Each structure stands twice: as structure tokens, then as C-alpha cells.
Amino acid sequence: MDKERKLIIAGNWKMNKTVNESIDLANGLVRELKDIKEVDIAICPPFTALSEVSKSIIDSNIRLGAQNMSQNNYGAHTGEIAAGMLKELSTRYVILGHSERREYQRESNELIAAKSKTAHEAGLKPIVCVGEQLDERETGKTEEIVSSQVRGSLEGLTEEQMLGTVIAYEPVWAIGTGKTATSEQAQEVHAFIRKLLSEIFNTETANAVRIQYGGSVKPDNARELMSQKDVDGALVGGASLDLRSFSELIKNSI
Numbered sequence: 001m002d003k004e005r006k007l008i009i010a011g012n013w014k015m016n017k018t019v020n021e022s023i024d025l026a027n028g029l030v031r032e033l034k035d036i037k038e039v040d041i042a043i044c045p046p047f048t049a050l051s052e053v054s055k056s057i058i059d060s061n062i063r064l065g066a067q068n069m070s071q072n073n074y075g076a077h078t079g080e081i082a083a084g085m086l087k088e089l090s091t092r093y094v095i096l097g098h099s100e101r102r103e104y105q106r107e108s109n110e111l112i113a114a115k116s117k118t119a120h121e122a123g124l125k126p127i128v129c130v131g132e133q134l135d136e137r138e139t140g141k142t143e144e145i146v147s148s149q150v151r152g153s154l155e156g157l158t159e160e161q162m163l164g165t166v167i168a169y170e171p172v173w174a175i176g177t178g179k180t181a182t183s184e185q186a187q188e189v190h191a192f193i194r195k196l197l198s199e200i201f202n203t204e205t206a207n208a209v210r211i212q213y214g215g216s217v218k219p220d221n222a223r224e225l226m227s228q229k230d231v232d233g234a235l236v237g238g239a240s241l242d243l244r245s246f247s248e249l250i251k252n253s254i
């Protein structure tokens with residue numbers, strides 16, 4: 001598939017996989033995906049498995065991502081993980097503002113913007129998640145919600161930092177539900193986000209930023225979604241937990 005921007009597909013393992021299970025899956029993916037050059041691939045295991053998975057993928061084309069981090073660099077923040085700690089394990093990406101954290105941990109756009117800044121300062125690339133709830137879509141508020149999330153969560157980033165940021169558009173009603181947005185629905189919001197980026201930054205930056213789609217992406221719908229002009233990859237939950245489905249999803253996307 002001929003794409004304007006290189007695809008980036010990341011697996012978000014969420015709170016799944018023990019350390020041993022993580023090593024097995026990572027080793028399998030290294031074997032299965034070793035010849036893939038057309039896609040930037042990342043896996044985001046739980047914190048407890050980052051160190052071992054980092055070793056498993058060290059000489060491969062798979063990069064390591066974390067699922068969250070603190071906005072603070074060190075200190076009295078019990079239970080938190082700092083960007084520098086992730087960096088030490090050769091982590092490249094960090095998912096920020098996932099809808100589950102926005103909902104259950106009450107993460108605000110302001111907090112996500114602070115985390116994004118901290119991530120960049122440590123040399124990590126944030127994957128910033130945005131997306132509307134079902135009732136917001138049904139009441140015609142998708143653009144309003146996505147706009148305030150994009151503007152709020154990227155507040156204060158420099159143009160250079162924006163270029164090193166990935167946005168994941170994840171309609172909340174499509175996450176883990178088996179309900180995928182149609183490729184037209186995804187394209188429409190992705191194009192809207194790119195237009196916003198050109199207003200906040202400039203057209204050149206907007207055209208360079210990669211925008212992933214997330215929400216029940218599977219091996220059999222990946223190609224159709226990835227073929228959309230402004231869809232530059234996927235953030236994958238459920239289908240990233242299984243060696244065969246994640247490998248097939250990536251191979252089908254090319």
C-alpha cells in the first residue's frame with residue numbers, strides 16, 4: 001500500500017500478560033515480523049514486563065512502548081513511574097490519555113499535556129489518545145469533543161515536539177466492543193484532526209504527523225482502515241494479545 005506517511009501499529013496489552021507470557025509473545029512477534037519494513041511496530045506491555053520484553057526485542061524491528069507515565073520526573077509520588085525510568089529500559093513510545101485513564105483515573109487534557117511535555121523532555125514519543133463517547137457522537141458533538149481534547153492535550157508542545165508525537169483517534173464506543181468505526185467515519189475524523197493541527201501548528205507539520213485509528217481493529221478490517229488517506233496506523237488492544245492475530249493484522253495492513 002502506498003502511504004504518504006509510514007504506518008505505525010502499536011499493541012496496547014493493557015493489564016494483561018505476566019512477565020513470562022510477555023516474553024513468549026514478544027519472542028514470537030520478533031520471529032513472525034522480522035521481515036516487515038513498511039510499518040513501524042511497537043508493543044506496550046505492562047510496566048512489570050518492560051524490562052524483559054526490552055531484552056527480547058533488542059535486535060529486532062519492534063520498539064517498546066509504555067502505557068502511561070507520571071508528569072513528574074522523580075520524588076514522592078507513590079505508585080508512579082517516571083519518564084527517565086522508561087527511557088532506561090530503551091522504551092521509545094508512551095501511550096498517554098487512553099480513554100480508560102481519562103474515564104477511570106479522571107485524567108484531564110491539562111494533565112495529558114503536562115505528561116506529553118515531560119515525555120518529550122526525556123526523549124520519549126507520546127501516543128496521545130483522543131476520542132468521543134457514544135452519546136457524544138449520537139448528539140453530534142464528535143468534532144467539539146475531539147477538538148477540545150486535541151487542543152488541550154497538545155497545549156504547549158513545540159512544533160518539533162509535535163512532529164515526534166503520534167495521535168491515536170479512538171472512538172470510545174469502538175474500544176473493546178467489536179464495533180469498529182467505518183473506514184469513512186475514521187477518515188472523516190482523522191482529516192478533521194489534521195485540519196486542527198494545521199490551525200494549531202502549520203500545514204507542513206500537520207501533514208507529517210501520524211494519526212492512528214484505534215477501536216476493535218482486527219486482521220480482517222485492518223487493510224480497509226489503513227487504506228484511508230489520513231489513517232496512518234493503528235493502536236490495537238484485544239487483537240494485539242495474540243501472536244497470530246497481531247502478526248496477521250500487521251501483514252494485512254501493508
Ligand code: PEP
Pocket residue numbers: 012170174175176177178214215216217235236237238239
Ligand atoms: C485500545 O484499547 O486502545 C483499543 C483500541 O482496544 P481494542 O482494539 O480492543 O478495541
